[in-house]
Amino acid sequence: MRELHHPTRDAISLPQVLHALSDPIRLCIAAQLDCRGDLPCGTFCETAAKSTMSHHFKVLRLAGVIAQRNEGTSCFNTLRRDDLEARFPGLLDAILRAADEF
Amino acid sequence: MRELHHPTRDAISLPQVLHALSDPIRLCIAAQLDCRGDLPCGTFCETAAKSTMSHHFKVLRLAGVIAQRNEGTSCFNTLRRDDLEARFPGLLDAILRAADEF
DNA sequence: TTCATTGTTCGATTGTTGTCGAACAATGAA
DNA sequence: TTCATTGTTCGACAACAATCGAACAATGAA
Numbered sequence: 001m002r003e004l005h006h007p008t009r010d011a012i013s014l015p016q017v018l019h020a021l022s023d024p025i026r027l028c029i030a031a032q033l034d035c036r037g038d039l040p041c042g043t044f045c046e047t048a049a050k051s052t053m054s055h056h057f058k059v060l061r062l063a064g065v066i067a068q069r070n071e072g073t074s075c076f077n078t079l080r081r082d083d084l085e086a087r088f089p090g091l092l093d094a095i096l097r098a099a100d101e102f
Numbered sequence: 103m104r105e106l107h108h109p110t111r112d113a114i115s116l117p118q119v120l121h122a123l124s125d126p127i128r129l130c131i132a133a134q135l136d137c138r139g140d141l142p143c144g145t146f147c148e149t150a151a152k153s154t155m156s157h158h159f160k161v162l163r164l165a166g167v168i169a170q171r172n173e174g175t176s177c178f179n180t181l182r183r184d185d186l187e188a189r190f191p192g193l194l195d196a197i198l199r200a201a202d203e204f
Numbered sequence: 205t206t207c208a209t210t211g212t213t214c215g216a217t218t219g220t221t222g223t224c225g226a227a228c229a230a231t232g233a234a
Numbered sequence: 235t236t237c238a239t240t241g242t243t244c245g246a247c248a249a250c251a252a253t254c255g256a257a258c259a260a261t262g263a264a
Contacts, residue, residue: 014200019124022117023222042240049224054242056222073231073240088200090192098116098190125252144210151254156212158252175210175261206264213258221250228243234236 004061004068009083012064017088020063021095026056030065031099033079040074106163106170111185114166119190122165123197128158132167133201135181142176 021027029044041057048056057077060066064087067078084092123129131146143159150158159179162168166189169180186194 014197015124015126015129018120018129018197022121022124024117025222027117027120040240048222050241051225051243052223058242059221070230070241073238075241088196090196091200094190094192094196095116095120098193127252142210150252152211153213153255154253160212161251172211172260175208177211208263209261211259211261214256216255217253219250219252221248223247223249225246226244229241231239231241233238 004070006061006067007064009064009087012083012087014088016063017065017084017091020060020065023056023059025053026060026065027095027099029056029060029077030079031096033066033077034096038076038078040071040076042074106172108163108169109166111166111189114185114189116190118165119167119186119193122162122167125158125161127155128162128167129197129201131158131162131179132181133198135168135179136198140178140180142173142178144176 021030025045025048032044033039041053045053057066057068057075060077061068064080064083067080069076069078079092081092123132127147127150134146135141143155147155159168159170159177162179163170166182166185169182171178171180181194183194
């Protein structure tokens with residue numbers, strides 16, 4: 001598989017993060033990673049096409065919200081808590097707390 | 103002038119708020135309202151066309167981020183702090199603090 | 205009334221985004 | 235090797251979003 005690009009901590013941009021999390025599916029992905037820990041891509045949304053989900057994971061990764069790593073045939077996803085907290089203190093927590101409302 | 107629709111507190115949606123604030127111009131508008139208080143539309147961005155700015159204010163208003171009221175020929179804008187704080191505690195503060203980084 | 209100021213609305217354009225299915229790639233098991 | 239599993243990439247499409255200029259509306263001042 002190809003290299004997975006991740007922005008450095010300093011390169012994470014606020015508008016990009018907000019945009020990444022402004023989609024309900026992506027918000028849901030982040031919320032699940034928050035409460036259930038690292039998960040492979042396949043364990044999420046059932047209704048959307050695989051290619052659609054792949055797209056959403058990519059948006060989250062390029063925005064710096066998640067890190068992805070390949071393990072076997074799976075692709076595990078992790079929230080970049082520390083990086084986001086360092087760059088935008090309190091932001092991720094506030095969004096995830098707000099996302100619980102749904 | 104026409105009625106200005108504002109969503110009720112309960113109708114404010116997280117994805118919509120995040121989307122509204124994911125645009126640099128709109129983020130800037132919110133940040134200025136935060137530190138400089140209520141302001142008419144005309145006191146913001148200089149480079150963008152009036153119609154463009156009008157569009158951005160409308161997006162913020164329909165998302166529940168700002169309230170607008172007409173006064174004479176001006177249209178004053180206010181951050182809906184209390185409503186946002188009640189609905190999504192800590193969210194607006196975290197975003198505005200993060201926006202200072204720019 | 206006439207005019208300047210301040211915004212809004214409209215239509216057009218350009219670009220971005222979300223979605224899908226089909227084809228492809230990589231891994232690991234039979 | 236063959237096959238199933240898991241994702242990615244590609245091309246297409248429709249929907250949405252950002253931008254602009256021109257025309258319009260409302261207010262208040264001259």
